[in-house]
Amino acid sequence: MSAEEADSTDDADGxxxxxxxxxxxxxxxxxxxxxxxxxxxxxxxxxxxxxxxxTLDGDAILRLRGLDAGYGDLQILSDVDLDVADxxxxxxxxxxxxxxxxxxxxxxxxxxxxxxxVEFEGESIHGLAPEQIIREGIGFVPQNDNVFPGLSxxxxxxxxxxxxxxxxxxxxxxxxxxxxxxxxxxxxxxxxLSGGQRQMVAMGRALMLDPDLLLLDEPSAGLAPDLVADMxxxxxxxxDSGTAVLMVEQNAKEALRRCDRGYVLVNGENRYTDRGEVLxxxxxxxxxxxxx
Amino acid sequence: MGTTESSIVDSARARPGLLLVVLLGGLxxxxxxxxxxxxxxxxxxxxxxxxxxxxxxxxxxxxxLVVGLAGIGLSMTYSILSFANFSHGDLLxxxxxxxxxxxxxxxxxxxxxVRTLLSVRDxxxxxxxxxxxxxxxxxxxxxxxxxxxxxxxAVVALALDRAFxxxxxxxxxxxxxxxxxxxxxxxxxxxxxxxxxxRRGVTASVDASNLAFGPLGLxxxxxxxxxxxxxxxLMLAMHFMLxxxxxxxxxxxxxxxxxxxxxxxxxxxxxxxxxxxxxxGLAGASGYLYVLLRGTxxxxxxxxxxxxIFAAVILGGIGSVYGAIAGGLVIGIVFTTSTIWIPSDFNExxxxxxxxxxxxxxxxxxxxxxxxx
Numbered sequence: 119m120s121a122e123e124a125d126s127t128d129d130a131d132g133x134x135x136x137x138x139x140x141x142x143x144x145x146x147x148x149x150x151x152x153x154x155x156x157x158x159x160x161x162x163x164x165x166x167x168x169x170x171x172x173t174l175d176g177d178a179i180l181r182l183r184g185l186d187a188g189y190g191d192l193q194i195l196s197d198v199d200l201d202v203a204d205x206x207x208x209x210x211x212x213x214x215x216x217x218x219x220x221x222x223x224x225x226x227x228x229x230x231x232x233x234x235x236v237e238f239e240g241e242s243i244h245g246l247a248p249e250q251i252i253r254e255g256i257g258f259v260p261q262n263d264n265v266f267p268g269l270s271x272x273x274x275x276x277x278x279x280x281x282x283x284x285x286x287x288x289x290x291x292x293x294x295x296x297x298x299x300x301x302x303x304x305x306x307x308x309x310x311l312s313g314g315q316r317q318m319v320a321m322g323r324a325l326m327l328d329p330d331l332l333l334l335d336e337p338s339a340g341l342a343p344d345l346v347a348d349m350x351x352x353x354x355x356x357x358d359s360g361t362a363v364l365m366v367e368q369n370a371k372e373a374l375r376r377c378d379r380g381y382v383l384v385n386g387e388n389r390y391t392d393r394g395e396v397l398x399x400x401x402x403x404x405x406x407x408x409x410x
Numbered sequence: 411m412g413t414t415e416s417s418i419v420d421s422a423r424a425r426p427g428l429l430l431v432v433l434l435g436g437l438x439x440x441x442x443x444x445x446x447x448x449x450x451x452x453x454x455x456x457x458x459x460x461x462x463x464x465x466x467x468x469x470x471x472x473x474x475l476v477v478g479l480a481g482i483g484l485s486m487t488y489s490i491l492s493f494a495n496f497s498h499g500d501l502l503x504x505x506x507x508x509x510x511x512x513x514x515x516x517x518x519x520x521x522x523x524v525r526t527l528l529s530v531r532d533x534x535x536x537x538x539x540x541x542x543x544x545x546x547x548x549x550x551x552x553x554x555x556x557x558x559x560x561x562x563x564a565v566v567a568l569a570l571d572r573a574f575x576x577x578x579x580x581x582x583x584x585x586x587x588x589x590x591x592x593x594x595x596x597x598x599x600x601x602x603x604x605x606x607x608x609r610r611g612v613t614a615s616v617d618a619s620n621l622a623f624g625p626l627g628l629x630x631x632x633x634x635x636x637x638x639x640x641x642x643x644l645m646l647a648m649h650f651m652l653x654x655x656x657x658x659x660x661x662x663x664x665x666x667x668x669x670x671x672x673x674x675x676x677x678x679x680x681x682x683x684x685x686x687x688x689x690x691g692l693a694g695a696s697g698y699l700y701v702l703l704r705g706t707x708x709x710x711x712x713x714x715x716x717x718x719i720f721a722a723v724i725l726g727g728i729g730s731v732y733g734a735i736a737g738g739l740v741i742g743i744v745f746t747t748s749t750i751w752i753p754s755d756f757n758e759x760x761x762x763x764x765x766x767x768x769x770x771x772x773x774x775x776x777x778x779x780x781x782x783x
Contacts, residue, residue, distance in 0.1 A: 226673055252675035260673060266666040273659050280660060280676050323674060 172199040172381065172391045179204050179362055180225065180256075180331055185234035187224040193232060194220045195386045202331060202364050207357045209394065211370035212383035213407060218366040219261065221383070222333045225364075226251055226258055239330070253281055257324030261335040261366075264320035267309025271300050274308050274319050278326030286326065293322040296355070314345040318352070325356070332356065334365040338372075350376055370408050374398040382407055428771055442750065458750055465629070466750065470743030472634050472703060474722075475641035478738020479696035480715070481723040482648060482731050483567075483689025489665035489729035490685045491579075493586040497570060497594035498693055499716025503709060504566050504597060505694020506701045507605050509559025510543070510612055516551035517543045529605050530612065530707060542614045545636045545702075556640060556698055563694020564687040566597070571686045594713065602709040609708040612701055637699045644695060645735055648688070652731060657684055665729060718745070718758065721765040727775025736776050740764065 173183075178201035188194040194217040202208045210218045223229045225236060226248055236244045238254055246254070257278075266274050275293060276285050294301035297318040303311060308319050317337060324332060337353060338346045350372055357363045367373035374380045374394040382390040382403060390403055397403045421428075444450070445458040480502055487495045507530055514527040518541040527541070545552045574593050578586050613633065652658035660681050664671040672678060700715065701707045718741060726737025741761045748760035768775065 228673070248672050249675040249677050252673075258673045260670065263667055264670060266663045266670065268662055268666045269659060273663075276656070277659065277663050277671075277674050277676060280656070280674065285656075327675075 170390065172201075172388045174201040174203055176203060178202055179239050180364065181235070181237040182221070182225075183235045183237075185221075185224060185236065186232035187220060187229045187234075188232065189220075189230055193386070194229075195224065198234070198383070198386070198388055200381060200388075202362050204330070205357070205360055205362050207354075207363045207365075207376070207378045208381065209365045209367055209373040209377040209379075210381045210383055211367060211373060211397075211407060212381075212389070215385075216383040217386035218383055219335050220386070222258065222335055222364070222366060225256065225333065249281055252327060252329075255327070255330040256333065257327065257329035257331070258333045259317075259320045259324045259335060259337065261339055265308040265311075265316045265323070267307065269308055270305050271308055271311070271319055272304040274323050275300075275326055278323035281327070289326055289328065293325060296325075297322055297352075313340050313342070314349065317341065317349060321352070321356070325361070329361060331362045331364060334363060336366055336368055338367065338369045346372070371398065374408075425771075431767055431771065438751070445750070463747070463750070466746045467743060468630065468634070470746035471739065472637055472742070473745055474739035474742025475638060475645075476696050476700045476703065476738075477715070477719055477722045477742055478735040479641045479644060479699070480693050480719045481726070481734030481738050482645070483691075483693045484719055485723050485726070485729055485731055485734040486661070486665075486685050486689045488723070490661060490668075491575070491586075491682060492668075493575075493583040493590065494720075494728075496587060496590040496716065497597055498590075498689075499712040499714070499719065500594045500597040500601070501563050501567055501690050501693035502697030502700065502712030502715060503601050504697070504712075505559035505563040506697035506707055506712070507601055507709075508562040509555040509694065509698035510701060510707060512558035513543050513548075513551045513555025514541055516554055517541050517548040531606065531610070543612065544614045545632050547614065552636065552702070556695055559694040559698035560691040561694075563697070564691035567686045567690025567693070568683065570597070571682070598710055598713055605709060607709050609706055611705055612707045613705045633702050637703055640699060641696070644692060648692070648731065651688070657681070661685060718761060721761055725765045725768050725775060727778030730775070730777035733775055733777030740776075 173181075180200070180202040182198055182200040185198040185200075186193060186196050198217075198221060200208075200210075200221065210221060212218055220229055224231065225238075225243075227244070227246060228248070231244060235242060238251075238256060241254075243251055243254060243256075248258075252258075266277065269277065272290070275290055279286050279289065294304075299315055300318055300322060303315065308316060311319065321332075321334075321337070334353065338349055341349060346369065353363060353365065354376060363377075365373060365377070374397050377394040380390075380392065380394045380397045381388065382397060384407075390397060390400070392400075398408070442458070442463075445456050446460060446463065448457045450456060480498070483501070484495060484498045487493070487498070510530045511528040514530060515524060518527050522541065542548060543551055543555075570593050574589050575586060578589060650658075652662060660671070660676045661684065663674070663676060664678065664681050668678070671681075697712055700711070704711075719738075722737035722741040723734045724737070725740055726733025726735070741764070744764045745757050745761045748757045752760060772778075
């Protein structure tokens with residue numbers, strides 16, 4: 119994505135993007151399409167309307183509606199809507215404490231649910247145990263401490279397929295092909311690996327059941343700067359092979375550059391939603407959340 | 411040479427405690443050598459026969475294996491359930507009484523009332539010697555008793571979990587620890603109620619059960635050998651289970667990181683159940699073996715042993731299964747060899763002194779920080 123392109127989308131959408139309080143009705147999605155979508159809008163799963171429409175018209179595999187959640191009595195998310203279409207690459211950005219990770223944990227049932235719906239592939243997954251959610255086809259890579267340090271690389275991968283009766287050797291091979299360094303380090307304890315390698319183990323483990331949706335919480339956290347681009351490339355390839363990705367990233371610019379759509383969350387509420395490059399080009403978004 | 415010397419001096423300055431321990435250990439070794447040689451150098455020396463040292467070490471290994479076996483379960487519940495289980499000692503008593511009840515039943519069936527046999531009493535005319543429970547005369551009874559001790563204690567441990575610990579799963583470690591003290595009291599006094607509070611002999615003595623090992627002058631009896639074989643066998647089985655099976659790997663994973671295990675899809679409750687079965691079962695087996703070693707049984711011996719088990723587990727690095735075994739061996743050997751220098755009334759104090767010294771020098775314990783297993 120070039121700077122020129124980013125600028126041009128900025129011009130096209132500058133007025134509408136980010137005006138959350140604008141009078142434009144949120145439900146007028148169809149009519150807004152022609153004006154607001156950039157030229158290559160047919161790539162996007164559905165029309166995002168001027169950055170304030172947070173839902174998709176078509177089928178979404180993950181569908182959150184009016185979600186309120188938090189920890190104990192403390193409410194973090196309020197009325198959050200979020201969709202991920204099949205095969206889509208969606209990223210959530212926003213300032214610290216915006217509730218980005220809380221969205222993912224709520225999908226996995228790790229927070230205190232308060233209100234709203236969480237649907238995956240058309241069925242509510244609210245109240246399911248994590249092992250059942252994994253069975254439904256969602257993989258989760260938490261932030262930090264996301265490998266079992268005392269287990270070997272191979273054992274870490276095997277644990278990702280715990281719910282299967284036998285170890286899926288072909289899937290392990292596939293993950294070794296995706297991350298060749300893991301094949302070399304198969305017998306080594308995961309705790310002795312570098313940060314980047316650990317992140318690969320964590321992703322490999324989450325991919326063991328070939329999920330339809332992969333949740334990634336800050337995959338670039340703690341990585342050396344020269345490894346960050348490599349990590350994003352790997353995520354691109356995972357997405358290219360058909361797995362939908364929902365990612366929370368501190369490195370918002372890079373995340374928005376690569377994703378299909380982005381959600382900007384502020385104070386636990388939806389603020390902007392649009393194609394990644396549109397958000398990236400928007401002046402308000404850039405000023406408030408991307409550091410200029 | 412200069413650099414080595416200065417680095418020694420530097421490290422001594424940095425860790426004066428370590429220097430002190432090394433000096434004291436060296437002094438004890440010199441003293442031991444002098445004692446073995448029969449020399450007297452002022453306060454040092456005296457006389458200790460090689461036989462006595464050998465038998466002290468051997469006894470230490472046996473006690474160490476029993477304590478280490480008991481420590482495995484304590485360490486596992488600590489790492490997987492995050493609390494120090496004070497009812498663990500009474501699981502040893504549970505295993506000992508139920509296991510020996512079964513052993514007596516098999517050894518003495520027909521001659522003596524079943525009720526007497528099952529409650530491990532030498533009622534009326536039938537003494538422990540008459541029942542004749544011994545590995546040489548009634549090997550089947552002893553071995554079946556060991557299996558029964560494992561199985562019944564596993565069931566009791568699981569029942570305690572369902573009754574007390576499961577409802578408190580999300581509470582903090584201190585609350586559950588205190589609940590476990592309550593559970594310990596319940597178990598202990600149920601045992602006292604059922605089996606009585608008197609200390610009594612359990613094993614028969616059989617001639618020709620002592621096997622002498624020539625050059626060391628070591629005399630090993632058949633029960634000691636049984637304990638070593640059984641304890642080492644159970645530890646090996648444990649090692650195999652942890653390293654080679656899916657369940658064992660899941661246990662290590664949960665000990666490493668419970669939250670991650672949850673989102674990885676490891677069914678936590680099933681791992682917890684297995685932990686109680688294995689940890690409780692090993693505690694029961696070790697209680698049974700402890701009675702085989704001592705020859706007597708008493709309702710609160712497990713509770714009294716618990717402090718020593720804790721010492722072993724902490725010394726080895728709490729949470730580590732291998733640390734528990736290593737810690738048990740160290741504690742056992744210190745326990746018995748310290749009698750060379752101090753009266754045997756104080757040997758438990760020596761074991762704790764070693765544990766405290768260890769914690770001062772290496773707070774994470776022998777195997778600590780290496781993560782479980």
